[in-house]
Amino acid sequence: MEFIKLSFKLAGKYKDRLKVGIVLIFLQNASMLFSFFALFLAFGWMNETGSGHIFAIFGVLFASFIFNFLAGWAKSGLSDGVFFGIFKDYRLAVGEKLKKAPMGYFAEQSLSRIMAAFTNVMKSLENYSAMSIDFFVSGVSISFFLLIGMFGVNTKIGILTLVCLIIIWIFVFLMVIQAKKEIAREHAAITKLGDALVDSISGVSVLRSFPLADEGVVEEIHSKLKNSSEELRLAQVHFEIVFVVYARIFSTVINLSSLLVTLYSCYLYTKGEVLLPQALTVSAAGFMIFGGLKQLENASILMVKNPANMQYLDEVLDIPKISDGTVKVMENQDIVFDKVSFSYDKRNPVLKDLSFTIAQGSKTAVVGPSGSGKTTIINLISRFYDVESGKIKLGNNDIRDYKVETLLKNLSLVFQQVYLFQDTIENNIRFAKPQASHEEVEEAAKRAHCHDFIMELPKGYNTMVGEGGSSLSGGEKQRISIARALLKNAPVILLDEATSSVDPENEYEILAAIEELSKGHTVISIAHRLSTVRKADQILVIDDGRLVQEGKHEDLINQEGIYSAFIKARERAANWKL
Known part of the structure; x- marks a missing residue:
C-alpha cells in the first residue's frame, strides 16, 4: 500500500488515470467469478449434458472472456x-x-x-x-x-x-x-x-x-x-x-x-x-x-x-530552492558588500566581515593568495550561495530582494573552467540569447576573436563540439564563452581567472576579447595577469577572507603588503628567461 x-x-x-487503472485491474479479475460459475454448471450437468447446457456453459465462458478482454484493453489504454x-x-x-x-x-x-x-x-x-x-x-x-x-x-x-x-x-x-x-x-x-x-x-x-x-x-x-x-x-x-x-x-x-x-x-x-x-x-x-x-x-x-x-x-532530489525576491527592475549596478560573512561548511569561515563598494561602470580587480575567498565573492554576487550575515546590494536593493531571473539577467559570468554543451558552436553561443539571429551570433564571435578559428572548422558554426567542449582547446573554449557573454550583453561582468589556464598564444586573443566585453560594463575580475590588474579602476586585495588593501595600482605598488609582493613576483616571472 x-x-x-x-x-x-x-x-x-495522471492521478485520475491511475485510479481508473486500479479499478479496471480489480474488475478484470472479477471475470474469475464467471469461470467459477461455468465450472459449477459443467459439473452440475455432467450426467445430463445437452446442447442447451453446452451453449449455456459456453455463453458464461464467452462472457468471462469478453469481460476480461474489455477490462484489460481499457486498462492497457488508460493506465499501462x-x-x-x-x-x-x-x-x-x-x-x-x-x-x-x-x-x-x-x-x-x-x-x-x-x-x-x-x-x-x-x-x-x-x-x-x-x-x-x-x-x-x-x-x-x-x-x-x-x-x-x-x-x-x-x-x-x-x-x-x-x-x-x-x-x-x-x-x-x-x-x-x-x-x-x-x-x-x-x-x-x-x-x-x-x-x-x-x-x-x-x-x-x-x-x-x-x-x-x-x-x-x-x-x-x-x-x-x-x-x-x-x-x-x-x-x-x-x-x-x-x-x-x-x-x-x-x-x-x-x-x-x-x-x-x-x-x-x-x-x-x-x-x-x-x-x-x-x-x-x-x-x-x-x-x-x-x-x-x-x-x-x-x-x-x-x-x-x-x-x-x-x-x-x-x-x-530533495532539492532546496533559492528564495525568490519580488523586485523585477534593477535601477543601477553599484555593488556594495556590507559586513559580509560566509562559510561553505558552516564551520570554517571563508569571508569575514567583508565590506567594499564597486561603482557602476568601473573595472575592479580582485587579487590575493589562493584560498583567500576571491571566487567566493563571485559566487555570492551570482547567488550560487547566500551570505550568512551582512548583505550584498546591487543597485538599490539587497540581491536577495530581486527575482532570481532579474538578477541573473543582469550578470554575465566567464569562468576559469569553461563548459560547452554537446551541440553546435552556434547553439553554444546562442545559449545566452535563444532568439538571437545567426548574424548576431557571428558578430559576438567576431568581437570575441573566435570567428576566424570557427570558420576554419569543417562545418563552421555548425560544427559539433564534444562533451564539455572536449574537441576544442582551452583558449578556444574560453573565447566562445566570452562570445556567449557578449551576446547576453548584461551590465555586470564577472570574470573568474579567465586567462589563468591558457597558453601565451591564446592569451592575447582572450585579453582582447575581454577588453571588448568590458566596454561600458561594470567588471569584477579575479585576476593574476599584470595587464589586467594595472588597467583596473580599483584593486581589492583579499587575504584570509578580509579586505586588507584597496586602491589603484599606482597607490598600492608603493605600499608594503601583499599587493606589492604579488606584483614583484609576477614581474620576476615575466622577466625570467632560460
Whole structure:
C-alpha cells in the first residue's frame, strides 16, 4: 500500500488515470467469478449434458472472456503507460529545480548519486511501477473474489480459504520485510560503484599517466572500482539466493493451501455437507485461482523495491530552492558588500566581515593568495550561495530582494573552467540569447576573436563540439564563452581567472576579447595577469577572507603588503628567461 500512496503523490495530472487503472485491474479479475460459475454448471450437468447446457456453459465462458478482454484493453489504454508520463513530468520538474538550486546542493550530493537517480532509479520505476500495482491489486482482487466464490459454495470452505489467504498474505509481508534489508544493501553498493566509476572516467588521464599496476602495485582507484563492483555482485547474488528460498516456500504454501481446500471439500462431500458438483468446482477452481496468487512473489519484491527507489529519489532530489525576491527592475549596478560573512561548511569561515563598494561602470580587480575567498565573492554576487550575515546590494536593493531571473539577467559570468554543451558552436553561443539571429551570433564571435578559428572548422558554426567542449582547446573554449557573454550583453561582468589556464598564444586573443566585453560594463575580475590588474579602476586585495588593501595600482605598488609582493613576483616571472 505504501507504494500506491507514493505513486499517487507523484502522479500529478495522471492521478485520475491511475485510479481508473486500479479499478479496471480489480474488475478484470472479477471475470474469475464467471469461470467459477461455468465450472459449477459443467459439473452440475455432467450426467445430463445437452446442447442447451453446452451453449449455456459456453455463453458464461464467452462472457468471462469478453469481460476480461474489455477490462484489460481499457486498462492497457488508460493506465499501462501512465508511469512513463509521470516520470517524464517528474524529470522536467526536477530539471527546473536543479536550475534554481544553490550550489551547496551539488557539493552535498555526489554527481554519481544524481546521475543514478535520473537514470537507473527512474528507469526502474518507469518499467516496474505499473507492474507492481498490477501484481498487488490483482493479488487483493483474486483473494476477494476467491473468498466470494468459496463462501458461495459453503461457509466452512470459505472460512478455511480465509485462513489460508491470511497465512499467504502474512508470508507476503515477511518477504517484504526481508526485501527491505536486501534492497538497502544493494542501493549502498550501487552508490559506491557510481562514485568509483565517476572517479575512473573523470580521472582517466591521471590513471594513464601513472600505470602503477604494471609495476605490481594495485592502484587505489582501480581497487576501489573492483571492490565496489564485487560488493554489488555479492549483494545481488545474496538477494537472488534469499528470494529463491522464499519463492520456493511461498509456492509451496500456495500449493498446500489449494490441496487443503480441495481435500476439505472432498471431506465435506463424504459427510454430505456439499454436493458433488460443488466439491468438484472447489477442487478445480481452487488450484486455478490459488495459482493466480503466485504473482505476489514478484509483487513482494516490487512492493519494496519501488518505494525504496522512490525514497532514494526523495533523498537525492530533495532539492532546496533559492528564495525568490519580488523586485523585477534593477535601477543601477553599484555593488556594495556590507559586513559580509560566509562559510561553505558552516564551520570554517571563508569571508569575514567583508565590506567594499564597486561603482557602476568601473573595472575592479580582485587579487590575493589562493584560498583567500576571491571566487567566493563571485559566487555570492551570482547567488550560487547566500551570505550568512551582512548583505550584498546591487543597485538599490539587497540581491536577495530581486527575482532570481532579474538578477541573473543582469550578470554575465566567464569562468576559469569553461563548459560547452554537446551541440553546435552556434547553439553554444546562442545559449545566452535563444532568439538571437545567426548574424548576431557571428558578430559576438567576431568581437570575441573566435570567428576566424570557427570558420576554419569543417562545418563552421555548425560544427559539433564534444562533451564539455572536449574537441576544442582551452583558449578556444574560453573565447566562445566570452562570445556567449557578449551576446547576453548584461551590465555586470564577472570574470573568474579567465586567462589563468591558457597558453601565451591564446592569451592575447582572450585579453582582447575581454577588453571588448568590458566596454561600458561594470567588471569584477579575479585576476593574476599584470595587464589586467594595472588597467583596473580599483584593486581589492583579499587575504584570509578580509579586505586588507584597496586602491589603484599606482597607490598600492608603493605600499608594503601583499599587493606589492604579488606584483614583484609576477614581474620576476615575466622577466625570467632560460
